[in-house]
Amino acid sequence: MRKRFYITTPIYYVNSVPHIGTALTTLASDVTARYRAMRGDDVTFVTGTDENGTKVMEAAQRAGKDTQAFVDEISGAFADVFTGLKIGYSDFIRTTEPRHRRAVQEVFTRLRDAGYVTLGKYEGWYDVSSETFFRESDLVDGKSPDGNEVRWVEEENWFFRLSEFEKPLLDHIEAHPEFILPEARRNEVVSFIRRGLRDASITRTNPGWGIPVPGDETKVIYVWFDALINYLAAAGWPDEGWQALWPADVEWMGKDILTRFHATLWPAMLMGLGLPLPTTLVGHAWMLMGGEKISKSKGNVVAPLDLARDLAAASGCAEDAAIDAVRYYMAATLPLENDATFTHDDFEKHYNSDLANDLGNALNRSLAMSAKFVGAVVPDAPVEPEVAAAIRAAKDGFEAAMAVYDVAAATSAAFGLVRFLNKHIDTRAPWALAKAGDPALGSVMGSILLTLRSAEGLVRPIMPGVADAIAAQLGVAPLTEWDAIGTPGSLPAGTVLSEPKPIFPRLDLKAKAAAQAAPPKPEKPKKEPPIPMEPIGIEDFAKVELRIGRVLEAVPLEGSDKLLKLDVLVGDEKRQIVAGIRKNYTPEQMIGRQVVVVFNLKPAMLRGTESQGMLLAAVDEQGGAILLRPEKEAPEGAKVR
Ligand code: MSP
Numbered sequence: 001m002r003k004r005f006y007i008t009t010p011i012y013y014v015n016s017v018p019h020i021g022t023a024l025t026t027l028a029s030d031v032t033a034r035y036r037a038m039r040g041d042d043v044t045f046v047t048g049t050d051e052n053g054t055k056v057m058e059a060a061q062r063a064g065k066d067t068q069a070f071v072d073e074i075s076g077a078f079a080d081v082f083t084g085l086k087i088g089y090s091d092f093i094r095t096t097e098p099r100h101r102r103a104v105q106e107v108f109t110r111l112r113d114a115g116y117v118t119l120g121k122y123e124g125w126y127d128v129s130s131e132t133f134f135r136e137s138d139l140v141d142g143k144s145p146d147g148n149e150v151r152w153v154e155e156e157n158w159f160f161r162l163s164e165f166e167k168p169l170l171d172h173i174e175a176h177p178e179f180i181l182p183e184a185r186r187n188e189v190v191s192f193i194r195r196g197l198r199d200a201s202i203t204r205t206n207p208g209w210g211i212p213v214p215g216d217e218t219k220v221i222y223v224w225f226d227a228l229i230n231y232l233a234a235a236g237w238p239d240e241g242w243q244a245l246w247p248a249d250v251e252w253m254g255k256d257i258l259t260r261f262h263a264t265l266w267p268a269m270l271m272g273l274g275l276p277l278p279t280t281l282v283g284h285a286w287m288l289m290g291g292e293k294i295s296k297s298k299g300n301v302v303a304p305l306d307l308a309r310d311l312a313a314a315s316g317c318a319e320d321a322a323i324d325a326v327r328y329y330m331a332a333t334l335p336l337e338n339d340a341t342f343t344h345d346d347f348e349k350h351y352n353s354d355l356a357n358d359l360g361n362a363l364n365r366s367l368a369m370s371a372k373f374v375g376a377v378v379p380d381a382p383v384e385p386e387v388a389a390a391i392r393a394a395k396d397g398f399e400a401a402m403a404v405y406d407v408a409a410a411t412s413a414a415f416g417l418v419r420f421l422n423k424h425i426d427t428r429a430p431w432a433l434a435k436a437g438d439p440a441l442g443s444v445m446g447s448i449l450l451t452l453r454s455a456e457g458l459v460r461p462i463m464p465g466v467a468d469a470i471a472a473q474l475g476v477a478p479l480t481e482w483d484a485i486g487t488p489g490s491l492p493a494g495t496v497l498s499e500p501k502p503i504f505p506r507l508d509l510k511a512k513a514a515a516q517a518a519p520p521k522p523e524k525p526k527k528e529p530p531i532p533m534e535p536i537g538i539e540d541f542a543k544v545e546l547r548i549g550r551v552l553e554a555v556p557l558e559g560s561d562k563l564l565k566l567d568v569l570v571g572d573e574k575r576q577i578v579a580g581i582r583k584n585y586t587p588e589q590m591i592g593r594q595v596v597v598v599f600n601l602k603p604a605m606l607r608g609t610e611s612q613g614m615l616l617a618a619v620d621e622q623g624g625a626i627l628l629r630p631e632k633e634a635p636e637g638a639k640v641r
Contacts, residue, residue, distance in 0.1 A: 005044070008234070016059070020302050023304045029252040030086075038482040040481070046090065050227045051071040052210045084323065105212075114273075117161070118161065124152075160199060162197045163196070173189065182283075192264070206219055206220045211226050250279065299592065302342065358422060359503075365425055366421070371497070376498075384443055388486065390451070391450070391451060392486060418455050450486070476491060547640060548636065550594050560582075576609075584620075585625070
């Protein structure tokens with residue numbers, strides 16, 4: 001049986017819908033899957049959702065929903081976003097599915113029978129946010145190392161004898177340099193293991209949600225022990241045939257879940273079961289926003305499909321192209337070793353310079369000149385050697401980068417060829433050759449078109465829709481075989497080309513900047529209405545419900561130079577609030593910020609847009625706003641009294 005190429009993503013907690021931070025790991029996996037498929041591998045690519053934890057159960061309770069109904073809804077939302085982002089997964093596993101529960105109970109039983117799982121007493125701290133047990137000495141100022149709240153736990157629990165695997169793990173890492181990537185991360189793992197591994201508590205008292213311990217319904221299996229097994233369950237283990245998939249060729253994840261879980265607990269579990277370890281674990285860095293990891297708990301989320309929708313509306317590109325633009329941005333900036341920062345500005349700049357300019361020009365010029373100089377037909381002429389070399393170099397660069405799962409470097413290699421094409425057009429100047437009747441024209445135009453065709457192949461794993469559009473404009477079928485990239489046969493002489501059609505219209509950033517930077521008109525200081533002298537009782541004040549919110553999104557309200565339209569998350573509820581603060585705050589300053597919201601104010605229409613609340617602000621001498629915010633980060637949705 002031929003072993004399939006098996007790619008996995010982490011399975012996502014269903015406590016909130018996906019954002020560009022969580023979509024990043026899935027996108028990296030999807031680019032890997034599409035690339036490997038082009039190389040001829042029989043790829044299986046699995047993603048899914050992690051549904052059994054306390055965190056998820058409590059999110060359902062907060063939303064006032066039945067837990068199963070809640071996880072069904074959010075798991076579905078993940079699948080929808082992934083489909084919207086053209087994530088071509090072959091299987092979507094949910095940890096509430098019978099195939100997963102059965103595999104988890106089987107692993108537990110086998111490890112208990114083998115003496116690796118024993119009963120003990122756990123006393124220590126538990127961080128629900130990352131579902132992690134911590135020792136007192138791990139805590140920083142009474143919180144988890146990531147700054148999350150922790151709870152004291154004292155329970156009789158089952159323990160996995162992780163400490164026995166210190167040496168085998170270190171030996172495996174040393175013998176297999178490809179096991180943990182990137183290299184810097186491998187060193188972190190090695191020093192973590194060398195500091196000593198404790199036996200891991202792998203059960204919790206049953207809160208009525210989770211996978212019960214076989215033979216002991218009072219306990220459920222710890223969510224990380226449970227979740228990691230999804231990779232085996234999706235391979236069909238323990239049923240016949242799992243060897244066609246297992247071991248995974250690459251398990252993608254963010255750096256936060258590599259060291260403690262995927263690079264220690266998981267391989268030790270597999271060693272205890274006598275199963276082979278995944279070939280490679282890749283722990284990429286984070287996407288930050290405003291200096292913090294993008295995450296639901298920080299309230300600074302950007303939804304990838306909204307980003308695409310807004311781009312399509314602002315630039316006029318098709319929605320499918322906008323999705324590819326978001327994919328491109330995520331791939332081009334995919335943080336591997338070091339964290340990256342997301343800003344809308346950076347996204348728009350990448351769009352304009354790489355897609356509208358570089359790729360757009362390459363496509364448009366190549367096809368327009370072909371129509372003009374060679375009758376819109378691929379000439380029968382040899383490829384220029386320097387062009388063949390440039391295509392080869394870009395392809396090699398892409399392959400070398402993907403060999404170490406550096407998606408950003410691979411993307412840069414592909415776009416290096418696009419930029420080469422634009423330069424080559426400038427230096428070879430086909431218009432001059434045509435004017436002079438130079439016989440080199442055929443070879444030059446043929447080489448230009450082959451470069452475009454090769455660029456189509458190289459960008460395909462990242463932007464499949466755009467690649468199809470380029471192929472269609474070239475008048476050929478999509479280039480889906482990696483080996484064909486750069487071969488003259490991939491664009492046969494005589495192929496009739498189509499008219500160039502722009503895929504990515506430019507965004508007008510200057511107009512946007514000018515609108516934002518327009519000097520405010522001098523205004524007369526406003527007189528504030530006098531404060532009524534009549535004192536009110538506490539019962540009057542108590543009628544006003546003030547709560548802490550966090551601004552998720554901020555945009556200028558069309559048709560007004562004073563108003564910003566904000567999406568504000570108050571606890572679990574999202575409110576649209578129109579605030580007259582544009583003179584004093586830019587949208588960028590607002591995103592991620594905590595604010596005080598008048599929560600029970602009747603909705604009002606401002607310039608045709610509904611405002612569902614009001615922000616509290618002090619008033620400056622010009623009548624402008626100075627927003628109130630808590631002196632330190634307050635819990636999401638906290639009441640203000
Ligand atoms: N449920 C666990 C994984 C279990 S795998 C057996 C989990 N889920 S998660 O939803 O919190 O995170 C899933 C993935 O998204 C992780 O790889 C995490 O690193 C990644 N990211 C979440 N926010 C991110 C950023 N802001 N930036 C980059 N990656 C981020 O952990």
